[in-house]
Amino acid sequence: MSDFEYLQKVTVGQYLPLGSWVHRRDPRVKFVGYALLITALTLTANLHGLLIGIAAAFLLLMLSKTPWKYALRGLLTPLPFLLILAALQLFITPHDISSVSLLKILGAGIYPEGILAGIRLLVRFCILVIILTVSSATLSTLEIIHGLELLFKPLKIFGLRTGSAAMAVQITLRFIPFLAINAEKIAKAQASRGAEWGVRKGNLLKRVRQVFPLIIPLFSNSLRQAETLADAMLARGYAGNAKRTSMVDYQITIRDWVFLLLLVSVSVLIVLIK
Numbered sequence: 001m002s003d004f005e006y007l008q009k010v011t012v013g014q015y016l017p018l019g020s021w022v023h024r025r026d027p028r029v030k031f032v033g034y035a036l037l038i039t040a041l042t043l044t045a046n047l048h049g050l051l052i053g054i055a056a057a058f059l060l061l062m063l064s065k066t067p068w069k070y071a072l073r074g075l076l077t078p079l080p081f082l083l084i085l086a087a088l089q090l091f092i093t094p095h096d097i098s099s100v101s102l103l104k105i106l107g108a109g110i111y112p113e114g115i116l117a118g119i120r121l122l123v124r125f126c127i128l129v130i131i132l133t134v135s136s137a138t139l140s141t142l143e144i145i146h147g148l149e150l151l152f153k154p155l156k157i158f159g160l161r162t163g164s165a166a167m168a169v170q171i172t173l174r175f176i177p178f179l180a181i182n183a184e185k186i187a188k189a190q191a192s193r194g195a196e197w198g199v200r201k202g203n204l205l206k207r208v209r210q211v212f213p214l215i216i217p218l219f220s221n222s223l224r225q226a227e228t229l230a231d232a233m234l235a236r237g238y239a240g241n242a243k244r245t246s247m248v249d250y251q252i253t254i255r256d257w258v259f260l261l262l263l264v265s266v267s268v269l270i271v272l273i274k
Contacts, residue, residue: 011070011071011073011074011129011133012074012132012133012136012176014136014137014177015136015137015138015139015140015141016066016070016138017140018064018066019065020063020064020065020138021063021255022060022064022134022138022259023064023138024255025138025255025256025259026147026250026251026253027139027143027144027146027150027250028147028250028252029256029257029259029260030135030138030139030143030259031139031147031148031151032151032260033259033260033262033263033264034134034135034263036263036267037053037056037131037263037266037267038128038131039267040053040266040268040271041053041124041127041128041131041270043271044270045120046273046274047116047119047123048274049270049273050120050123050124050270052266052269052273053123053124053127053266053270054123054127056263056266056270057127057130057131057134058130060130061130064134064137066134066138070133071130071134074129074130074133075126075129078125078129082121082122082125085121085125086118086119086121086122087118089114089117089118089121090110090114090117090118091110091114092114093111093113093114093117093118094113141170144166144169144170145166145167145170146248146250147250148165148169148170150250152165152166171229175222178222179218179222182221182222182225183214183218186214186217186218186221190213190214
């Protein structure tokens with residue numbers, strides 16, 4: 001039955017009400033801090049910067065009380081694709097003329113530059129997945145909506161509907177676990193009717209063909225759920241441009257500034273370290 005437990009492998013988009021020090025921070029501070037950290041990890045090409053990113057990711061795990069096994073489990077799903085991309089870097093990365101080939105496979109040489117590029121890609125994506133897991137685990141649905149509305153509030157002078165944009169981002173993030181649940185239900189229904197699931201035999205093409213019958217019903221169910229959600233929002237009188245009040249009045253405290261300063265400092269260090 002472990003082959004059908006898709007939701008356990010999806011950590012991005014799930015909120016964990018752990019009540020940690022990070023959970024109590026202002027949502028605007030968390031949004032800005034996480035965005036700066038993700039941007040810095042995306043832009044840096046230095047392996048030392050990525051090592052600092054690893055330390056920052058595990059520090060966030062400790063401060064947010066997010067279980068380590070839970071965060072690392074989120075790497076299992078994209079790991080095969082990451083390994084394929086890292087392997088491609090071994091052959092497509094440019095190298096110096098003076099570089100010596102370490103190994104040749106089917107006439108293609110593997111150089112130190114390619115190995116370093118593959119390691120950087122693998123480490124970068126693993127850190128990004130962990131940080132995305134922490135960010136979704138420490139931001140509740142209401143915090144996402146209110147935080148984005150407060151951050152986008154200056155854009156209202158340009159006539160932009162910031163409330164609708166915040167709601168769209170929140171729905172997109174929270175829809176990921178529902179996709180995993182639907183995929184699990186469809187896979188169990190197909191397996192009960194004789195479909196082969198969890199079979200390790202066969203080449204890569206055969207395994208890809210096994211996934212195709214899952215895609216069409218999953219896409220159809222997703223559209224149906226999106227339509228149901230839209231009808232429910234309209235039935236409750238939702239309007240994207242309506243003025244709303246919040247039960248919680250968010251105020252940035254000194255601890256919020258300390259948390260933001262910590263993430264900004266780490267982001268600058270990741271980018272500038274040589």
